[in-house]
Amino acid sequence: MIPIGVSNRHIHLKREDLDKLFGEGYQLTTAKKLSQPGEFAANETVRVVGSKGEFPAVRVLGPLRKFTQLEISNTDSFSLGVKAPLRASGNLDGTPGIKLVGPKGALEIQEGVIVAERHIHMTPGDAANYNVQDGDYVSVKSAGERSLIFNQVLIRVKDSYALDMHIDTDEANAAGLRTGDHIEIIK
The missing domain is CATH 2.40.40.20 (Barwin-like endoglucanases)
Structure with missing residues (x-):
C-alpha cells in the first residue's frame, strides 16, 4: 500500500522571483515539513491574480527551485480564468503565466501555471x-x-x-x- 498526499494549490519559486515578491535575499521560513525529505510548506504566501479571479494566499513551498511553478486544480483553473494544462512538474514549455503579488512587489510570470500530473x-x-x-x-x-x-x-x-x-x-x-x-x- 502506498500513502496518499493531497496537494492543495501551491507555488514553487525561483530565487529571482522570491526577491521581487519578498525583498532581496529573503529566506523562506518553515511552517510544516512535507512528506518528501527536505521539502516544506513555508509560512509565506503570495496573492495569485487571474483574469477572472484571484486567490489571496497561495502557500509557497520550499526549498527554492530553478523555476517558478504554480500548481492548481482544474477547479482553480476555472476560478482564476487561466487554462492550465495537465503537466508533470517542471514541464513548463507553452504553459500560461499569471500575476503574483507579494509583500514587497509584484510580477507577471510568462509561463509556469499547471495542473500537476498525479x-x-x-x-x-x-x-x-x-x-x-x-x-x-x-x-x-x-x-x-x-x-x-x-x-x-x-x-x-x-x-x-x-x-x-x-x-x-x-x-x-x-x-x-x-x-x-x-x-x-x-x-
Missing part, C-alpha cells in the same frame, strides 16, 4: 519492489465508499524520495481520499 514518488528500491521505472505510468486503486481506479499515474524515482502518491484536491474529493490514506498499484 504521480508516485519512490526510491530505486521501491521501484524495484513494484517492478516499475522512472517515467513509467501505472494504474492505482483506492478503497472506501468512493473507490476509484486512477489511470496514467506517473512514476518518479530518485534516491532522496519517500514513497508517496500526490494527487490534487479535485482528485482527492472525487475518491473521498485524504492525506494519509493508501492506494495500491494494480498489476
